Amino acid sequence: MSDSQPPMQDWNAFAEQWNEQFLEALEDNMEAQAQFVESWSETVGEASDDTEISDGVEGYARAYETWMTASQQMVERANDQLEGEDVDIEEFRDIWLNTANEAFKEVMSTTAFAKMTGETVGDVLELQEQADEAAQETLNSLGFATEGDVVEIGDRLVELERRQHAVEQKLDRVLEHVEDKQ
Incomplete structure (x- = not known):
């Protein structure tokens, strides 16, 4: 000790x-x-x-x-x-x-x-938009479908379905009219 x-x-x-x-x-x-x-x-x-x-x-x-x-x-x-x-x-x-x-x-x-903070968020969003555009261009040049392409095809399909439905309704009215004449 x-x-x-x-x-x-x-x-x-x-x-x-x-x-x-x-x-x-x-x-x-x-x-x-x-x-x-x-x-x-x-x-x-x-x-x-x-x-x-x-x-x-x-x-x-x-x-x-x-x-x-x-x-x-x-x-x-x-x-x-x-x-x-x-x-x-x-x-x-x-x-x-x-x-x-x-x-x-x-x-x-x-x-x-x-x-x-607002300026930083704005800068980040701008960079993100530029990156998205570059990715879209790259995919497009490689022959891949881009998001824009898929959206466009979807919009066209919706429009075709709308037109088809309108044609079907007209056809139904014509058929009803023809049946009524007989």
């Missing part, structure tokens, strides 16, 4: 290690936030309307405030744990998950985000 450290030294080493890990996680979080800010500011900077820019910046500011509040909660709960309070580790996870949801809601509710 002479090789082992007294219990207080074990606790101090544990607390020091825990604090270092917490500070590393906090630094990583701040770095992630800085990258988010940079990305967001680049995107918002591309917005054409001053109102959108202002709305985007305000949304980010609210999101940043949410992150800072969460950081403060984390420090407070870590201090509570160091003072001996029984703090469930899931509480730390929940703080970050709830904060992420709230911060993203702040950003996603802006007109700048809506505009960028």
Whole structure:
């Protein structure tokens, strides 16, 4: 037992290690936030309307405030744990998950985000249309029936059935007329 450290030294080493890990996680979080800010500011900077820019910046500011509040909660709960309070580790996870949801809601509710999302969806739909056209042209050049061909054939069949039905009705009327004359 002479090789082992007294219990207080074990606790101090544990607390020091825990604090270092917490500070590393906090630094990583701040770095992630800085990258988010940079990305967001680049995107918002591309917005054409001053109102959108202002709305985007305000949304980010609210999101940043949410992150800072969460950081403060984390420090407070870590201090509570160091003072001996029984703090469930899931509480730390929940703080970050709830904060992420709230911060993203702040950003996603802006007109700048809506505009960028709309533009992105529009770009994706345009690319999809171009890809569909290229696929149709390729299938057509290879002699395969395309979706357009199948739809056209279906439309023609429906029209033929309609005409046939009309001819049958006329023929039935002619036959009735001939039978009545006899």
